Each structure stands twice: as structure tokens, then as C-alpha cells.
Amino acid sequence: MNLFDRQTLIVIVSGLSLGILGVLLVLWGNPQNSGICVSCFLENSAGALGLHDNLRMQYLRPELIGFVLGAVVAASIGREFKSRGGSAPLPRLLAGIFLIVGCAVFIGCPIKMFLRFVAGDLTTLTAISGLVAGVWLGLKGLAAGVHFGGSKRQTGGAGVWVPLGFLLLLAFILWPPAFLLQSTRGSAAQAAPVLIALAVGLLLGGLAQRSRFCVTGSIRDSLLMGYRTPLLWGLLAFLFRGFVTSLLTGQFQPGFYGQPGAHLDLLWSFLGMLLVGLISVLIGGCPFRQLIKSGEGDADAGLVVIGMFLGAGLVQSWQIAGTTAGVGLNGKVAVMAGLIFVLINMLLYRERTD
């Protein structure tokens, strides 16, 4: 594999940007170790829209909007914006809900998991193992013939609705309506300035669209192709840059105890991320990648995004989300329900030869 071919370089640039900006966003105001976290951003945004009542988790995160709209712009420039969809819509919607369940139980999406890791949070080691195990199991499923079916080109512009929805959310940021909620305390009250957050989101969304960068995709491709996959180099660039920036900005605090936004229910961190890994392989990407794909006109990914928004409301309303105190019964039940959901789908969506 040539490290200097165009695709590999753009993947590496995406990884480097994600690493540096993910850490810098904390310096600019985002919560500690949460410079970029798709699940936290979704929980904050769902709260801002009134989908849950946790007063400490309500803020419409501009980064989230930037990811999708950045992908729309990049896909349009590259003539890659195509409406497509029609593959197992309802399972994908539910998969979106359970993706956030897995993330919320661990407290963070795969990107945040690695940002926590490079900041020295050793509790993430079990979650990383869980994610890798989930991706590996998902690959075993794919090899056995499990898949939701390919999406088809759709007439009627089905793919424009999610980007339009995010455009509406952008309008809510610029001209906040009276019903929009915003925390004045807690982690949602900690935020980078709106324009910086939006610019970072747009940049990362654009880069991720061009590079197809995806955390679970990197792990999947590495398990399949070893070091020959460009995505692995993107992930390594992300980890390296995140680690160096954490070190340089004094955010590197290695240890197992007293880590920000972390709990010691390691088994449930493992299972939460196992669920995320499994689902991500089945639906073709981690939560971040789903946002990017929805910005390319992928209506299937759009349904996952809507599911993730619903999930983000539910994990807060039903007290599924893990906290520093640990994972409650509801969180454990939800993770098991998610694993049951995945296993049922693995049986139902298996292509059998006889």
C-alpha cells in the first residue's frame, strides 16, 4: 500500500484533524474529554429540542449540524450527493436507537472513547476491547450471510430530508425559537463558541465525507486487510495527534480512577461498546459515519440518524445512560435488549443458500 496516494493522504489528514480538533474543542469550552462525541452531542441536542428533561443536558450542538452540512457541501462539490435508500428501514431506525444506548451506557461514542483513551483514561480499555469484539462478531455475521440488503438509488429525492432537517436546526441556532432549551448548568452549559464549533463541524464533516473516515470501519478493514487499509492509518493518525495534543495542552492525565465522565462498571462498558461495534458493522458505519452518510443523501443512514435522535431522548428520559456513579438497572436492561435485537436480526436477515 502506498502511504502517499491521494485517498490515504486524505484519510490521514481527516484523522489528524479529528485528533487535534477533538482535543482543542475542550480548550475552547466543550466538556472535558468530550471535544467530539456524537452520542453526547445528540443527547444534548435532543434535550434542547425537548425530547428529554435532563436540565443539565440541553444544548443544540453546532458541531453536529456542521458534520452533516459539511458532508452535504463536500458531497455536492464531488458530485457524490445521491438519494439512495430502501434497505430495512425499520430495523435501521431501531438500530439507531440501540447505537445510542450502547454509547450512553459507556458514556461516549467510539470517537470519544478514543479521545478519552489518548487523554489517559484507562477505563476505556475494556470499551475498546468491546468495540473490537463487536466489529469482529459483526464481520463473522457478514461472512455468514447476514446483511440488511443493499440500498438502491431513489427517485424523488428521499435523501434531501435529513440534510434539510439539519438546515432547520442551523436556523434554530441562528434565530433561536422560544421552545429551544439551553442548559445554564452542567455539561451542556460547557460549549465552544458557536461559530468555532460550527466551523469545526463543517471542516470535519467535509473531510470525513471525502475520506470515508469511520472508527468502526477502520477496525473492520484492519481485521480484514491488516495494515493495507488506508482507514487504519487514519485511525492511527487520529490517535497519535489526539495523544500529542492532549500532552501539549496538559489534558493527559493517565489513570484508572477519577477520570472525567467515566465509570468503573467495566463489564457494561465492554457490552455497551460490543453492541455499538456489532450494530455499526451491520449498518455500515459508526454514529459519526451515519451522520456523514446522511449528508450524502443516504436515506438509510438518515433513518439511523433519526433513530439516534430518538435514542438520545430515551436514554436520558428512561435513565438508561451511564453516569460517573455507574450503570443503572435500566441501562443494563437496555444493552441486553439491544443485543437481543441484533441477534434476532442476524437470524432474520441471513441469506441462506438452500
Next chain:
Amino acid sequence: MVGRDRFDILTFSCLLGCVLILGLLLLGGQESKSSVAAIDKALEQQIAYQARVNFLQNLYRPVEDLRLKGQASAALLKLDELARKYPQEAHGEILRGEILLERDAVKQAIDHFVRAVRLNGDYVDQANPLTRRNEIQHLVDTQLPLFTRRARSNPQSQPLQKTLTGLYYLQSRLAGGCE
């Protein structure tokens, strides 16, 4: 496939009309001419929170007064009385923790601080009228090394492990993060 016919023209005209009406509604909404005034939910929340802070300060004022007079036992009895009425209220736990800390009952104080922060994370926020961040930070900074040493020399002691876990929890909350 039909070309642009009367149906298309009619649909497009209706769409244009709807967009115009929506635009007018949005512009008109700025001037609050609507008969039903929109409720500013964010403001409502802030007012409700301020009212809650005032309520708590009034409710626990007798405890604070007794504490200032040096009557710690009476203050703790008053807290017992309030805890029966409001068993899930974090503010009582915080005050109990502070009083116990003043009386050098460090382990019990830590337990109450942990319970308070679990019930309400506002106590570790920097800019919050209820904040006890500095006190909790000081508690963690001074007690964590001591309890770590004690727990290492007594690895079988369950109460010591519990206190240490509580201190780690407070340390984690002080460190921030998203929850």
C-alpha cells in the same frame, strides 16, 4: 411520464403560496402579533431554577442559623426532621456533610457529599448558586492520599474501600466530562 401539465402548475403555485404564508408567519412572529404568545421555555426553566434555589435556602435557613451559632447537634436534628419530609433532597446531604466535616467525622462526611452529588450535580458546577466545588475539591485533595494509604495497608476493610470509591467518584465529577 408526463411533462409539466396543469397539475404541476397548480401544485407549484400552491407550494409557492404555502412558502409565502410561512415566510409571512415567521416575519410576523418576530413582532409578537400572534394572539397566543410563545412561551420562552429557557426563561421559564431559569425562573423555576431560581425559585428552587430560593426555596432551598429558605427551607434550610434554620439549619444554617443553628450551625452559625455553633449548635451542630441541633442542626443535625433539624436536618433529620427535614430529611423525613424531603428524603431525596441533595441540599440536606450537603449541609450534613459540611457539619460532619467540621466535627472531624470525615468518613461520614464523604458519604454524604457523595450522596448529594449523585442526587444533584449542581454542587460541583463552578458557576452555580448552590456550588460547593471548592469545598469538595479541598476534601478530595486532602483526603484522597490519606485514604489511599489507609486502604492499601488494610485491603480487606470494606468501609475503607467504600470511602475510597466515594472519593474517586467525587474526583471524577470534579474532573468534568459529559453526563
